[in-house]
Every structure is written in C-alpha cells, then in structure tokens.
Amino acid sequence: xxxxxxxxxxxDAVRPWLETLxxxxxxxxxxxxxxxVFALTGGMILAVMRQTRSARGGIPRRIGAGLVRLLAIVYIxxxxxxxxxxxxxILYVSLPFTNIPVLDTFTGFQVGILALSLVYAAYLAEIxxxxxxxxxxxxxxxxxxxxxxxxxxxxxxxxPQAVRRVMPPLxxxxxxxxxxxxxxxxIAVSEVVYVARGAQSVDxxxxxxxxxxxxxxxxxxxxxxxxxxxxxRDRRRSGGGTVVIR
Amino acid sequence: xxxxxxxxxxxxxxxxxFGANEVLRGIDLEVARGDVVCVIGPSGSGKSTLLRCMNLxxxxxxxxxxxxxxxxxxxxxxxxxxxxxxxxxxxSFNLFPHRTVIENIAMAxxxxxxxxxxxxxxRGMELLRxxxxxxxxxxxxxxxxxxxxxxxxxxxxxxxxxxxxxxxxATSALDPELVGEVLAVMRELAEGGMTxxxxxxxxxxxxxxxxRLVFMDGGVIVESGDPATVxxxxxxxxxxxxxxxxxxxxxxx
Numbered sequence: 444x445x446x447x448x449x450x451x452x453x454x455d456a457v458r459p460w461l462e463t464l465x466x467x468x469x470x471x472x473x474x475x476x477x478x479x480v481f482a483l484t485g486g487m488i489l490a491v492m493r494q495t496r497s498a499r500g501g502i503p504r505r506i507g508a509g510l511v512r513l514l515a516i517v518y519i520x521x522x523x524x525x526x527x528x529x530x531x532x533i534l535y536v537s538l539p540f541t542n543i544p545v546l547d548t549f550t551g552f553q554v555g556i557l558a559l560s561l562v563y564a565a566y567l568a569e570i571x572x573x574x575x576x577x578x579x580x581x582x583x584x585x586x587x588x589x590x591x592x593x594x595x596x597x598x599x600x601x602x603p604q605a606v607r608r609v610m611p612p613l614x615x616x617x618x619x620x621x622x623x624x625x626x627x628x629x630i631a632v633s634e635v636v637y638v639a640r641g642a643q644s645v646d647x648x649x650x651x652x653x654x655x656x657x658x659x660x661x662x663x664x665x666x667x668x669x670x671x672x673x674x675x676r677d678r679r680r681s682g683g684g685t686v687v688i689r
Numbered sequence: 690x691x692x693x694x695x696x697x698x699x700x701x702x703x704x705x706x707f708g709a710n711e712v713l714r715g716i717d718l719e720v721a722r723g724d725v726v727c728v729i730g731p732s733g734s735g736k737s738t739l740l741r742c743m744n745l746x747x748x749x750x751x752x753x754x755x756x757x758x759x760x761x762x763x764x765x766x767x768x769x770x771x772x773x774x775x776x777x778x779x780x781s782f783n784l785f786p787h788r789t790v791i792e793n794i795a796m797a798x799x800x801x802x803x804x805x806x807x808x809x810x811x812r813g814m815e816l817l818r819x820x821x822x823x824x825x826x827x828x829x830x831x832x833x834x835x836x837x838x839x840x841x842x843x844x845x846x847x848x849x850x851x852x853x854x855x856x857x858x859a860t861s862a863l864d865p866e867l868v869g870e871v872l873a874v875m876r877e878l879a880e881g882g883m884t885x886x887x888x889x890x891x892x893x894x895x896x897x898x899x900x901r902l903v904f905m906d907g908g909v910i911v912e913s914g915d916p917a918t919v920x921x922x923x924x925x926x927x928x929x930x931x932x933x934x935x936x937x938x939x940x941x942x
Contacts, residue, residue: 584746585783585842589797589849590773599800603787 449648456648460638464651467638468658474555474624474634479617481560486567489515491597493572515568522565528626531558535630555627555634563620570612574605611673618666622659635659696755697722697853697884698743698775703752705738712738714908716752720853725885727895727916730905731931736888739905740857743886744775757852773801776846780858782838784830784845791817791826794845801849809848816844820874836867840874847878854878856887892935896920904928 449456457464492515495508522530535554538546549557578601586596606613628637635655642651696719705713712735720726728736741747743754745761745768754762761771785793794816795809804812817823820840830838839859846854856875860868872894879885879898889895895902895916902916904923912925923929 579783581779581781581783582785585777585779585785585845586797587769588744588746588772588775588777589846590769590801591797592769595800599796600785604785607787 451649451653453648453650456646456650457654460642460651460654463638463642464635464654464658467633467635468655470552470632471621471624471634471636471658472662474552474559474627474632475617475621477556478559478563478624479620481556482563482567482620485560485564486571487602489519489564489568490571490575493519493568494575519565519568522562523569525562527558527562527623528629530562531555531626531630534558551627551630551632554630555624555632559620559623559627563616566616567613570609570616571605573612574609575601577608578604611670611677614666614670614673618663618670621662695722696720697724697757698886699755700739700743701753701755703739703742703754704750705735705742705747706750712908713742713749713752716905716908716910718903718910720884720886722852722884723882724901725879725883725887725899726901726903727899728886728888728903728905729890729892729895729931729935730911731934734905735908736905737857740777740855740886740888743855744772744777746777769801773797773849774852776843776849776851776854778839778842778846778854778856778859780862782830782835782842782862784838784842786830788830789826790822790828790830790833790841793830793841794848797845798848813844813848816847817841819847819877820844821870834867835863836870839863839871843871843874843878853884853886856885856889858888858890860889860891890935892920892932904931906931 492511495511495515531554534557535551538549538554541547582600582604583596586600587593591599624634625636628634628640631637635658639651639655643649698718698720700716700718703713703716703718704711714735716735716739718726718739728739730736738747742749742752743761745754749762752762753760756771756774759771760766761768784790785796788796791810791813794813795804795806798804798809798812799806814823814826817826820843822837822840822844825833825837825841830841833841843854843859859875860871863871868891872891875885875887875894876898887894887899899916901913902919903913904911904919904925904927906927912919912923912928919928920932923932
C-alpha cells in the first residue's frame, strides 16, 4: 500500500469517476472555446481601436480618434495587469448584487466565460496589434493608391496578413486559455480539475488528478506540435534559425 | 475647383515639410493629357515626395493638386475615388503577398468599383497578357522575379483604368538584367497614349520616351524642358553637375 504507482496510476481508483471526469472535461472544453470566440472578437476590436488615427479631418475627429485609442489602451493595460483569478472572483461575488439585468443572474459557468473573455481579449489584442504593426507600410500605400478606403485596406490587406503572421502566438494563447479554465473551479464550476480534486478528496487517491492531466495533454500536445511546425515554417521562410559560422 | 487648362494633373505651389525639413519648396507642374514627364534629380531632391503628394499618400503641407478638373487636396474632396484615378507603381513593388497574381490585379476593381469576380479577373487576364505574364496568373507574388513582380504591379495599377500613371523609381530595386523588361512595358504604355509621371534614374528612358524632362534639386524644379535639350545642353550649373555625375560616374570628383 501507499506505493507511488497506486497513488497516481490506479485504474481502479479512476474507473468509478470516469464519467464524472469526462463530463468535467467537456465543461473545460466549452469554457475554452466559448471564451476563445469572445476573446478573439474583443481582441480584434480592441486592436483596431488602438490603431485608430485620423490623419485628415477637423479637431473633433482627431479628439474622437484619440479617445477611442485611449479607451482601448486603458482596457488592455488594466486587464493585462490583473490576475484572471481575481477577475473571476470579483465578478462572481459582485454581479448578483449589481442589479444589472441578465448579468445579475449569471451562473458560475457564465461568469467564468465572461471573466476569461475579458482577460484574454486584452492579451489577444496585443498579439493582433503586433501583427498589424508588422505589415509593411508599402502594403497600405499600395492599397490606398488603388482607391481603397482605410476600412477596405484594413479588411482586405492588413488584417489577413496580420492574422497569418501571429498564428503561432495566437495558438500559444489558446493553449494557455485552455489551462486557465481550471481557475473557474474556484467558483465551483465543475470543470475537470474541480471534479478531479473532489474525487481525490473522497478516496484519498490521486489517480483522478492524473486522469485530468492526461486529458489536458491529449488536448494540448497536438496544439503545441502545430505551433512548433508554424514557427519552423516561418523560420525557413525568413532564412533565420540557429546560425553557426566557424 | 476649376482647372481651366485641361491638364491631366496639375500641381500648384506644392510645399511639404517633414518637421523642420523642407522637402518640397513650392512646386508648380502641369502634365498635359497623353504626355510623359520624367522627373530626375539627386537623392533627397524631393522627387519621390512630389509623386507621393500628388496622390496624397503623403499629405502636402500647402499647395494644391488637381486630377483633371477636380482638386484632390480640397478638404471636401472624395480622396479615395480621386486617388483611384491615378495609378501608382512603387520602387518596392508592394504586391499583396497573401493573394495570387490575378487576385492582386482583380482585387481593387472588385472592392472599390464593385465589379464581379468573373469580370475583374477576365479584365485582369487581359492586362496580364499585355505585360506578358498570363501564365503566372495563379502564382504567388513571392515566386516571381523582381521584374515580373513590377510588371504585375503595373497591371494592378492599370486595372483601375487610371487617367494618369505615377512611377516612383520603378526600376531602382531591380537587378540590372531585369530593368529592360519593366522599361519595355512602360514604353509601350507611353506609346499607347497614357499620361505618365516617371521619377527615374534611367537617363536612356528619359531621353527616348518622355516628352518633357524635369530636373529637381533641393525641393524645387531647377529646370525643365525638352529631354534632349536638358540632357545635352542644360542651362543650370546644378543640372550640369548632376548629369555629369550620373552619365559618367567614374569621373566623379
């Protein structure tokens, strides 16, 4: 009794919990993908807001553009600077008392999605911004000289190239998001880490936690390989890499 | 907003400052329909900035620019649609790398003019034939040589059916053996009656193709006139010194 093997890798200790664990992992997957969709949308909007410039037009338009930019910067800085766990807790304990319609009746699952979306929108905005800024000035000049408006140029020329370039960091952020869903367990949402911990505390055997770890790895490892492939491809294209000159 | 002279493009007292740096110090230039004007001058003379101010890629500090009868610098002007009446070809080609050659050409007519994909691509193929690259329609711009990329860029600009074509040192980034194919396309365009403003270092092209040669230095037009005269018999000392350096680089002092 008490060997490492039995403590972590006991099939008998996992089997009764298997269905619970799978259900928990399904919650984890939902938290991940739903938050991702909102965070991608919000991040793209924030990144574009942050790029707002008004070269022409009167003073009101310039001030307007400045305000939009400032709003995006404040949002991004605040949410980059806060721990996701704190955002989850603040929203969970405060929303029921706010009397804001719909929001004050949010379930833990919905609060989790809201909090993760808010935080990750800020992270993804910074990644999108890096991508937008990496597109050469000449691309914009060519598009505008053909008569495209600022908006058409952004949609057809700048953003498609920007998104392509930031695929590796976006996928990385996606992996981190999938792992951060476990933070939502703190407000009693039955994601996989939360239910595995519950199982452990009943039987005092860690194998359900191992099972949760395996589920995560089955999900994240292929993604990690894809990121590596992307980076390798970009490296070859730009002719970079480890350079050794003897 | 009237332009009584009926020129294709007209520039009036154009001034451009970058901070304290006065790049253009009052340029007046008129290009008649069907004319080819070559602009030469030392680097830093403001010739590229002049071209870029003409279609407002660079915002002029002062002065006016007309396309046909319309003032593009007017504060109420529809800049986007006026811009599309001038095609621009860049030193660094600036093809869209995420699209194929034919998509590069068809994109602006679809997005800006609302042409159907079939129409835009059919006309794009015609233009590709004109620049001798129809077999490259489905290729990625990345896979083309510099000369081929620049020919595609010319076709892309022509797809908007511009009244004027602006060439900003279109052959300066090319390997010497690729310059000829691009100049040939430009020459054919000029012979077809296109109005062109060409910033260039190709003196041979300037001599043979252009109707008027403009020499710029220090943000002003120093001298302009018949190319053969300006090149072989320049009036101004500055023009003479520049031409001596360009035509006989070895003899530089």
